[in-house]
Amino acid sequence: MSHIALVTLVVRDYDEAISFYTDALGFELLEDTDRGDGSRWVVVRPRGAAEGTGLLLARAKDDDQQSRVGTQTGGRVGFFLHTEDFAADHARMQAAGVRFLEEPRHEPYGSVAVFEDLYGNRWDLLQPA
DSSP states (O other): OOOOOEEEEEESOHHHHHHIIIIISOEEEEEEEEOSSSOEEEEEEETTOOSOOEEEEEEOOSHHHHTTTTOTTTTSEEEEEEOSOHHHHHHHHHHTTOEESSOOEEETTEEEEEEEOTTSOEEEEEEEO
């Protein structure tokens, strides 16, 4: 096994999720296929990333799934977005309206700041040392 291909992220709406991940975070849309039953197969990943983990954006199908949108990791940081230029990406994301929960920190392991996606899932923007 070489890598995890996809991680599912439950979302309220496909189009708003695609817009956030592509416009605010700068991801690329790899696939958006109508599955014929009202659902879609929507995959995004960081722009220019080599083969690796993408996000499968899956619209909540019922009240139980809807209740988990934004809380899939129990309020913990559940996603880690690596960057090679922390300052530039942090500034670009802030300008795009991404909500950071803290000021950037410079730790022995690298530069980091926690942000929320449009649903409240917590992410680390991280430039490893």
